Every structure is written in structure tokens, then in C-alpha cells.
Amino acid sequence: xxxxxSRVREWWRCRxxxxxxxxxxxxxxxxxxxxxxxxxxxxRGFVWWSEHILLAAAVSFVLSVISSFLLNTFWTxxxxxxxxxxxxxxxxxxxxxxLAINILLIHLAVSLGVYDLIAKVxxxxxxxxxxxxxxxxxxxxx
Numbered sequence: 240x241x242x243x244x245s246r247v248r249e250w251w252r253c254r255x256x257x258x259x260x261x262x263x264x265x266x267x268x269x270x271x272x273x274x275x276x277x278x279x280x281x282x283r284g285f286v287w288w289s290e291h292i293l294l295a296a297a298v299s300f301v302l303s304v305i306s307s308f309l310l311n312t313f314w315t316x317x318x319x320x321x322x323x324x325x326x327x328x329x330x331x332x333x334x335x336x337x338l339a340i341n342i343l344l345i346h347l348a349v350s351l352g353v354y355d356l357i358a359k360v361x362x363x364x365x366x367x368x369x370x371x372x373x374x375x376x377x378x379x380x381x
Contacts, residue, residue, distance in 0.1 A: 256375070262315040263371050266307055271363060274303035278359065292355055293342055300341060304334040316379035329378040336373075337366040 277299035281288035288295045308330045312318045318326065341362045348358030 259315055259375065260371060263311065263374070264367075266310040266315055267367055267370075269310065270303035270307045273306055274299045274363075275356075275359065277302055282355075292349075293346065296342060296345055296359065297338060300334075300338050304331065304338075307334070311374065311379070316375075318379065326378055330374065333370060333373040333378060337370050340369060341366050 278295055281295040281298065282292055283289065308327060311330075312323065312326065341359075344362035344365060345355065345358045348361065349355055353361075
């Protein structure tokens with residue numbers, strides 16, 4: 240009987256993680272469009288921002304992180320408002336690490352001659368993996 244209970248718990252944990260990853264990916268998709276939409280609006284709509292693409296990437300990323308925190312807190316990981324300050328600090332710490340990775344990858348790719356939008360999209364996939372693992376295991380620990 241204990242083996243059966245253990246298997247059911249493991250199945251539930253895997254299923255729950257799969258649902259969370261699916262929701263996290265949807266939230267990521269929403270914020271991908273927010274991030275890139277703001278980036279495009281800034282860099283293609285204003286000369287100053289077009290000359291400061293890394294700063295534009297940082298601004299657009301921060302706006303998408305705020306949206307991501309709210310959506311992931313209340314939908315992906317189904318948390319209530321209690322303890323949001325503690326979670327917010329952790330969430331933003333992970334996101335700041337993701338921002339550093341994002342900007343570093345964009346800088347490296349652009350310096351190698353890769354078009355900035357391709358560099359930004361590619362960096363996004365690396366940061367997605369970083370964010371899900373750390374947000375699940377540290378920020379929203381079950």
C-alpha cells in the first residue's frame with residue numbers, strides 16, 4: 240500500500256508540474272509579446288532608443304517581469320496575496336538573473352553580427368528555462 244501511495248503522489252506531482260509549465264509557458268508567451276512589443280515600439284519609434292538597444296531591452300524586460308509576477312502568482316502557481324512581498328523579492332531576483340543572461344546573450348550575438356531581433360528571441364528561450372526551474376523550486380516552492 241505505501242508503494243501505491245508513493246506512486247500516486249509522484250504521478251500527481253508530475254502532472255501538476257506539467258500543468259504549471261504549460262501555464263508558465265502561456266504567461267511567458269503573453270509577456271514575450273509585451274516585452275518585444277515595447278522593445279519594438281521604443282527602438283523603432285524613437286531615435287534615442289534605437290541607439291540604446293540594451294537599455295530598451297532592459298526596460299521592456301522589466302515591464303514584462305511585473306506582468307509575469309502577477310500572472311504567475313495568481314494563475315500558474317495559484318498563490319494568494321499572503322506572502323506576496325517575500326515571493327516578489329525572490330521572483331525579481333530570479334528575473335534579474337534572467338535579465339543579465341538576456342542582455343549578455345543579446346550583446347554577444349549582436350557583436351557577432353546577428354540581427355538584434357533574432358538575438359533577442361533566441362535569448363528568450365534560454366531565459367525561459369532559467370526562470371521556470373528557479374521560480375518553481377525557489378520562489379513558488381510547493
